[in-house]
Amino acid sequence: MIRSKKCEHPRNMIEHNHEAYLKQKKAVVEEFEEQFGLAPFWLVAAPSRVNLIGEHIDYCDGFVLPLAINRYIMIAAAPNGTSQANLISTLFPDEPAMVMLDENPEAGAPHWANYIRGVLDGFRKKGFWPLPGFDALIHSTIPLGAGLSSSAAIEVAAATMVEGLLGIDINPKNKALLCQRAEHKFAGVPCGIMDQFASVFGKKDHLILIDCRSEEAQAIPFADDSVEVIIADTKVQHELSDGSYSNRRKQTEIALSILGKKSWREVSMAELEAQQDHMSDVVYRRARHVVTEIDRTQKAAMALARGKTHEVGELMAASHKSLRDDFEVSCKELDIMVEAAWAIGQSGGVLGSRMTGGGFGGSTVTIALADQAEAVMDEMRRRYQEETGIEPYIFATRAVGGVRLEEL
Numbered sequence: 001m002i003r004s005k006k007c008e009h010p011r012n013m014i015e016h017n018h019e020a021y022l023k024q025k026k027a028v029v030e031e032f033e034e035q036f037g038l039a040p041f042w043l044v045a046a047p048s049r050v051n052l053i054g055e056h057i058d059y060c061d062g063f064v065l066p067l068a069i070n071r072y073i074m075i076a077a078a079p080n081g082t083s084q085a086n087l088i089s090t091l092f093p094d095e096p097a098m099v100m101l102d103e104n105p106e107a108g109a110p111h112w113a114n115y116i117r118g119v120l121d122g123f124r125k126k127g128f129w130p131l132p133g134f135d136a137l138i139h140s141t142i143p144l145g146a147g148l149s150s151s152a153a154i155e156v157a158a159a160t161m162v163e164g165l166l167g168i169d170i171n172p173k174n175k176a177l178l179c180q181r182a183e184h185k186f187a188g189v190p191c192g193i194m195d196q197f198a199s200v201f202g203k204k205d206h207l208i209l210i211d212c213r214s215e216e217a218q219a220i221p222f223a224d225d226s227v228e229v230i231i232a233d234t235k236v237q238h239e240l241s242d243g244s245y246s247n248r249r250k251q252t253e254i255a256l257s258i259l260g261k262k263s264w265r266e267v268s269m270a271e272l273e274a275q276q277d278h279m280s281d282v283v284y285r286r287a288r289h290v291v292t293e294i295d296r297t298q299k300a301a302m303a304l305a306r307g308k309t310h311e312v313g314e315l316m317a318a319s320h321k322s323l324r325d326d327f328e329v330s331c332k333e334l335d336i337m338v339e340a341a342w343a344i345g346q347s348g349g350v351l352g353s354r355m356t357g358g359g360f361g362g363s364t365v366t367i368a369l370a371d372q373a374e375a376v377m378d379e380m381r382r383r384y385q386e387e388t389g390i391e392p393y394i395f396a397t398r399a400v401g402g403v404r405l406e407e408l
């Protein structure tokens with residue numbers, strides 16, 4: 001078979017945990033060869049993300065400050081000369097999917113392939129249709145159910161794979177928005193823009209400050225070699241029957257209308273306090289979270305941009321308390337994990353810790369001194385396990401680059 005010359009896109013080099021990256025890449029290529037009987041042409045790696053601060057304010061015109069992390073969805077792919085896409089995921093080995101590329105994609109079984117169908121439909125809407133046929137093998141190292149956004153990573157990986165297939169580069173922002181649309185329309189999840197933006201715009205040694213009002217992303221230097229980001233999956237996800245997420249959204253909308261403002265970005269704490277008597281205690285506390293969290297996220301970005309990593313700890317603690325007490329989206333397990341990190345404290349190498357993601361379970365995010373990170377993880381694991389009886393999944397990362405495409 002004729003193979004194209006090796007040509008690595010220089011977009012982002014991933015150094016942290018590079019061995020694991022190379023191991024995953026090798027496994028994906030081998031599995032592709034095993035499944036499809038030929039070598040892949042392209043290898044795409046799309047990272048997942050964790051949000052450092054700025055929680056539950058993406059739908060309030062706020063700011064979020066995620067980083068892309070060293071866990072990836074990888075896709076190995078090659079053209080197959082037909083008019084169909086053959087998709088295999090190592091996560092669902094018994095559920096291969098086939099998509100006809102000369103018909104309008106529709107959601108269907110298997111469910112996991114809907115994220116990719118949605119992405120293909122996005123290209124159709126942009127006029128790239130029918131697409132040439134291809135085979136694709138999907139593999140992930142993103143922990144399941146940890147709230148680290150594997151769905152966005154699979155969308156961004158698929159969209160980047162299609163760019164390779166077509167030999168085009170679409171505008172990165174439009175690519176992220178195409179992926180968000182796939183999640184809305186084909187998975188039925190009305191997500192914000194953070195996850196897809198983080199996977200696309202992730203930059204080695206940088207955080208991504210996303211302005212959810214203007215939908216603009218800005219890279220904030222986070223290159224301090226002396227710190228690591230620790231992600232601790234509590235391994236619990238409480239199913240709440242009261243539609244908590246839509247409740248919270250509704251309460252913030254009520255508050256904004258009482259305040260008579262069009263956007264939360266126009267609301268100061270003084271203005272909120274002046275209206276306190278006109279809203280219920282619950283609505284007031286929800287609003288207080290939004291106003292203070294928007295402020296904290298901007299302050300955290302500014303502190304980090306100046307290399308003042310130590311100043312972020314207090315902001316992270318205040319964020320957690322606000323989510324726990326005012327927004328009421330934490331849970332016992334998240335509190336235990338965060339308190340375990342707080343108890344270790346600065347002397348033990350912890351600079352800051354908070355819950356991350358939607359809440360009611362999932363993960364916490366902690367900034368720790370690199371030379372003490374192993375000990376911090378051990379101690380967090382020990383304390384959490386002692387108090388809950390649950391073995392958590394804890395790992396460390398640095399900020400890695402966004403999605404990359406390699407021609408093999």
Ligand code: ADP
Pocket residue numbers: 073089090091092111112113115138139140144145146147148149150151152154
């Ligand atoms: P997350 O917080 O990880 O994004 P979601 O429920 O939004 O959680 O998305 C998880 C879904 O994404 C899975 O149920 C599956 O449908 C899809 N998915 C994630 N990883 C893979 C994978 N490796 N292969 C196929 N589908 C995947």
Ligand code: MG
Pocket residue numbers: 149150151152
């Ligand atoms: Mg998701």
